[in-house]
Amino acid sequence: MSADLEFSNWRAEWQAQTEVAACSSAEVRGVALKQQRRLRASHVLELLSGTLFLGASAVFAWRVRGVESFLWAAVVWLTTLIVSAFSVWNWSTLWQHDLKSVAEFSQIYEKRCLAKIRAARFGKWFVVVQAMISGPWVTWDYERGDFSTARFGVALLLMIFLSIGFWVLFSRSRRSALRELDGLRTIRNAP
Amino acid sequence: MHTGREQLEREYEQLWHDYGASLARLASSYELNAYAREDLLQEIRLAIWVALPRFRGESSLRTFLFRIAHNRALAHICRRKRNISSEDSEEAVDTRSGPEAAVIQAVNCSHLMETIRQLPLPFRQVITLSLEDLSHAEIASVLGISENNVAVRMNRARKLLREKLGESR
Numbered sequence: 093m094s095a096d097l098e099f100s101n102w103r104a105e106w107q108a109q110t111e112v113a114a115c116s117s118a119e120v121r122g123v124a125l126k127q128q129r130r131l132r133a134s135h136v137l138e139l140l141s142g143t144l145f146l147g148a149s150a151v152f153a154w155r156v157r158g159v160e161s162f163l164w165a166a167v168v169w170l171t172t173l174i175v176s177a178f179s180v181w182n183w184s185t186l187w188q189h190d191l192k193s194v195a196e197f198s199q200i201y202e203k204r205c206l207a208k209i210r211a212a213r214f215g216k217w218f219v220v221v222q223a224m225i226s227g228p229w230v231t232w233d234y235e236r237g238d239f240s241t242a243r244f245g246v247a248l249l250l251m252i253f254l255s256i257g258f259w260v261l262f263s264r265s266r267r268s269a270l271r272e273l274d275g276l277r278t279i280r281n282a283p
Numbered sequence: 284m285h286t287g288r289e290q291l292e293r294e295y296e297q298l299w300h301d302y303g304a305s306l307a308r309l310a311s312s313y314e315l316n317a318y319a320r321e322d323l324l325q326e327i328r329l330a331i332w333v334a335l336p337r338f339r340g341e342s343s344l345r346t347f348l349f350r351i352a353h354n355r356a357l358a359h360i361c362r363r364k365r366n367i368s369s370e371d372s373e374e375a376v377d378t379r380s381g382p383e384a385a386v387i388q389a390v391n392c393s394h395l396m397e398t399i400r401q402l403p404l405p406f407r408q409v410i411t412l413s414l415e416d417l418s419h420a421e422i423a424s425v426l427g428i429s430e431n432n433v434a435v436r437m438n439r440a441r442k443l444l445r446e447k448l449g450e451s452r
Contacts, residue, residue, distance in 0.1 A: 099413075099441065105395045106414040109311075110304045117292040117299075120332045127329070190330050190351050191337065193427025194408065197354040201361065275361040279404045 145172055167225060171218075178214055182207045198280060205273040212266035216259060223255045295335060299328075302345070305415050306352050312399055312411045313356040323359045327352045342424060345417065349425045353408060398447045406440035409433055 145168055153165035189200045230251065234244040306327055314320035330351050338347055399407055412422045419437075423430045 095441070098445070102395060102444075103414050103416070105393065106308065106411075107304075109308055109393055109396070117295045117332070120295070120328050121288075121292065123325075124329055124332050190334050190354050191347070192354070193350060194353045194357065194425060195427030197350075197427075198357060201358060272361045275363070276357075279357070279360070 142172055142176065164229075171222070175218065179211075182211055182214075198276065202273065202276055205269045205276065208269035209266055209273070212262040212269065215262040215265075219255050219258045219262070223251060226251050291336065295332060298331070298335070298344070298348070302348055306348065308396075308415070309349070309352050309356065309411060311396055312407055313360055315400060319359075319363070323356060326355045326359060330355045343421065345415075346421050346424050349412060349415070349417070353425060357404075395448070398444060401447060402440060402443055405436055406443060409436045410440040410444060413437060 149165040149168035153161045189197055192200065227248075230239070230244065230247050233239050234241075239247065307324060310320050310324045310327065314323050331348060334347075334351055338344070342350075399410060402410065408426060409422055412425060417425070419430045419433045422433045426433070428436075
């Protein structure tokens with residue numbers, strides 16, 4: 093059998109599989125709208141929480157008016173700005189890639205995985221730095237008598253709980269990004 | 284606005300009518316498991332819906348669709364957890380009935396499909412696109428490689444497919 097005939101036979105066999113489940117555009121539109129709303133809500137939530145942090149710390153510093161409160165507000169502003177700047181830098185140019193060719197998409201996909209890994213690493217270090225700032229600060233407040241033992245205990249427990257929670261979250265995100273990257277590289281390096 | 288949406292919906296349904304089978308075959312070449320395949324197809328449907336308003340006719344509609352579909356499929360298999368070893372038994376536990384099951388069974392019946400699925404992805408991509416009647420230039424545009432590279436991959440893919448089909452028959 094000639095190579096062309098052989099390929100024609102394969103093509104006929106391949107294209108004989110013509111059945112496909114029906115697709116309703118209304119249903120797809122509904123799912124797309126839901127996704128869009130979820131994405132928009134998460135952006136709004138992010139923006140609100142950032143504004144809340146910055147606003148609350150500014151109000152606190154304004155009302156209490158002391159070196160410590162200004163220092164605390166400065167730490168909150170600085171860390172929020174660092175996180176925002178990192179986020180913008182880390183994710184810029186990595187959106188809207190479905191229309192690219194598979195080769196370009198695969199490069200962008202790899203960059204996205206690397207960005208996720210960087211974000212997770214940054215997040216883990218950020219948790220450590222936050223704990224190193226908040227822990228001694230709360231302890232210092234307690235030693236000075238600003239906090240009762242019960243309040244100090246709750247604050248410390250909350251801090252430990254949140255730190256562990258975020259650490260686990262970032263570790264999971266890193267593992268998942270590493271798995272995706274590994275999968276992509278395995279596919280790419282196939283003969 | 285309302286008319287625009289209706290027009291988009293009509294275009295989308297027409298597009299699915301024309302290319303739905305091709306896209307379903309593409310999904311089948313990536314996913315053996317019926318549920319995962321349906322998930323992938325749903326991702327492709329969604330990605331095409333989102334991208335369709337951005338289609339400006341710079342490339343052919345087929346190239347546009349296959350790019351999106353292959354990109355979604357690539358992301359899908361990279362995200363998939365490593366449970367490939369359980370795939371062999373997965374078809375047996377697929378208990379769906381009705382037209383959907385019939386479709387799935389029809390796809391699975393194809394020996395050619397099974398064999399193509401065993402090819403390394405770069406070969407699978409070129410051969411499935413070629414089986415969908417895309418020219419070498421179109422395949423090059425979908426995959427982002429040169430036409431020479433497409434030709435080289437095609438030769439190797441056909442040789443490998445022939446060997447594998449020969450082994451199993």
